[in-house]
Amino acid sequence: MPIKIPDQLPASDVLRQENIFVMLESRASTQGIRPLKVLILNLMPKKIETETQFLRLLSNSPLQIDIELLRIDDRPSKNTPTEHLNNFYRQFEAVKNRNFDGLIITGAPLGLVQFENVIYWEHLQAIMAWAKEHVTSTLYVCWAAQAGLKLLYDLPKRTRKEKLSGVYHHQIHHCFHPLLRGFDDTFLAPHSRYADFSPQYLQEHTDLDILATSDVAGVYLASTKDKRNVFVTGHPEYDALTLHHEYIRDLGEGMEPSIPVNYYPNDNPDNPPVASWRSHGHLLFSNWLNYCVYQQTPYDLDQFSEENFTKDD
Structure with missing residues (x-):
C-alpha cells in the first residue's frame, strides 16, 4: 500500500520517478481504509530534501500511511520557500488536540549548541x-535522539571532540527484538553528528534496550521497553550524496572537515559515493511502522490509552 501525501508536494514527483507507489489525497479519499496517521516534525533547514528522504523510507510498507508535516515555529526559512511551508506544513496548535499513530522528529544542525540556547x-x-499522551510511537533521529534523551531521562549533552561523519559498521544486539527482524548481524549506516552516545553511559543511566552499536560510532539504535520511544542516532534516510554535500559545504566554510569515513571509494572525494545503507534504512522503518506503530495502536485513535501498549512482543 502507498503513502498518502498532498497532491502538489514536490516529493510526489520524485518518488513516482523512482517507481514508488504514492497515493494522492484526491484518490485516497475514495478508499474505505483506516490509514496510519504519521506526523513528521521536520527540524532540518532544507525541508523539501529531508521530507522526500523520509517519505521514501515510509513508502516501503504494505500499510497505507497518511503523512502530515509539522514545523517547529513560524520563523522565516532561509532554505525552504515560504509558499511551501504555508501550503504543506502545519503549526503545532493545529494538531495538538488530535492523536497520531506515529511521530518522527528529524535531526537538526545544532550539534554544538547547548540545549538551553536552542531558540x-x-x-x-x-x-x-x-506526544506521551497523543502518539503511539515516536522515532527520534540524530539530534532529536539526544534531545529526547535529555527530556525523557535528563541526560546532559555529550559532545565529541571531532565530528563523526561517514558510514560505519554496526552490530545488532537482542537479535529477536521486533525492530531488528530481518537485520543481518552487521550492517552499515551513515552518521553526521557531534553528539556522543556511549553504550556504557546509556546502560548506566537509562532502561533502554540497546539494539545496535558501533565500536566507533557508539549506540545507533535503542528503544524503550514498550517501543513507544525509538532512538536512531544516525541518518538512515540520507541519500547517496548527502554526506558529500555536507563535506563540500564544510570545506566552503573553511572548517577543514575530515573526509567522511568509509564513504568515497578509495577515500577519494572525486569518486562518486555508493549508498551501502539503503536496504537497512527501509527495513528499519518498515519494522518501526509494523511492530511499534501498527501492532500497538488502537483502531480508533480517539480511544488512545496507555493500556494499549505492551512491553513484550
Missing part, C-alpha cells in the same frame, strides 16, 4: 510532552 527548546519540550 525553540521550550516548544520542542511541549511537543515531546504532548
